[in-house]
Amino acid sequence: MKTFSAIALAMTMAFAAQACTSAPPAAEAQVAQTQPTPKIVIYHAEGRRSERVVWLCEELGLPYELKFRRGDVAGSFEDIFAVNPGMRVAPTVFYNDELLVESGAILEVILDRNGNGRLVPPVNSADYGLHLKFMHFAEGTLASDVIADYRVARATDGKAPRGEKETDGQRAMRFAEDHLAKYPWFGGSEFTAADIMMVFPISYAIRMNVADPAKYPRIAAWQQKVEARPAFKRMLAIARPDGRVAPPPSLTLP
Template structure:
């Protein structure tokens, strides 16, 4: 009897010593089915990249080379908010790539893509996870649209939001840290690459002026999981991307 009680106590102490996400992952190793509804070259790439990084099974749904067809599929799943990504995670239907990434990593374990909560890196990891869309993407897309109007109608005189200030902020951080998650590659880097590529690809900014961001971009795009994402989620390159701005002289 004493031996049984001792075994039970040790088991309980071991479980209590685990972090919440680790204990959850250990308690339920059966992963919820995940379907990613995708459009080539859109933010849904983040979910594919994440799954490839952590070896997480997923089903990818899109019509190759057919943005209208891919969007029609998404509308069937999420008619009130048809965006890419839309995912079916178990019984849930969700949008917002950052929220989906955080949910998967919280429920299934950080898989090395989340710094320890008590580490110095964790605060910056959270900052860049949310900065990617909240400050970065919003400014870059606004500047792209404003500059495109200025190109089409030069006399309108619309003012830019100033994407360059955002890149300066990011470049200064990367001067002291190899990744946006701090010391190691993390989900924050997955979040930050999309607006970086949009800014550079649409000629909103010149990455040559931000060498730390350029070096980081090359480094994360060389990862095997990123290359695998391109293979399965963007087999024909960018499909139906917006027209780039004229390059600044």
Template structure:
């Protein structure tokens, strides 16, 4: 059986949500971060050589990386649902956002946070937009064109984009007031029964509302 190894407060919550949306049976194994360092426990890091979340096991297969796991589950168990076929008018948009989430947006957010943390107290904030701010501007523009990243329906592009866009539980939350389209998208996500079920299992006790 497909097993999702979920590290608390991590990107692996998106895999639980994907399976709930698709109605794919899975077993969920929860792992708790170290309360002081917030690092994954040794037993989690030992599952896959990458040592990062998410990770799934499926029979003899052990697979890491969000994008790879999402494509694997959709292809093997989802019968292509929640993806866009090559002949779909939103196919290119689907591919872009599916890969942009972890390929560009997450690194931009992390590098901006590290740069801000390293800035001396009282140092001026650069006037030019940061990489993550440029990314959020792109997100806001896209969600002004369509309710979801690949058009009128939820796809895996939305599933993978949520983690970098949701209010952070590991860092100081970003003010999303300037992004009404993004906030509306977050409300739509939080109202989905599959998302509510996923978070109830993966992050029991955490608020479901995203805005």
């Protein structure tokens, strides 16, 4: 099985070398004090939700091993099936010997055990409720509604929905846009793991033409901010080195 290890990449790519060692020393020391550094193995497919776990580890400066077949999404999924036959899904993650699925839950496990308070607002703050809302909204509402819109369109005329009546996915995008009128980040005043969760369904909605980007200028500005983060760029270089591989086709614009 051909695999790619973030650690191996870090040895050969100058910027990746920075990637795996770029957390502030103080933060790394804190992680070491709270929990022993785990062995995290991320089963990944390029352009898929497993990028969230890579990005989180990069933000936290946690070491991880990344397994995927470069340029071969179907092959990457075969490797996932071999270790997780009950649920062939990306991300599939081993945290030491625990097999984890469901990206939001995986992020929460890592944050609870090794985050040392980073990327989550204090539990008693007003931001905490916002953060948790969008941690769950990302998959529970936005991703499911946007993907349902996409599938309905693909099963019918293949056209981007651009009628006056909002689709469920567009309604969810508007809800996110309205939130950003009041707060700079999905978790309130600071960048949190909720922002990591929101990137996939938002970029899917825009890329697949489910939603018209002109209607969501705050989302567009937020996307620029998150994509400018050094940890996001490191994630792209490591987990999506050749850009998107085998992306599904976008809906046809009118």
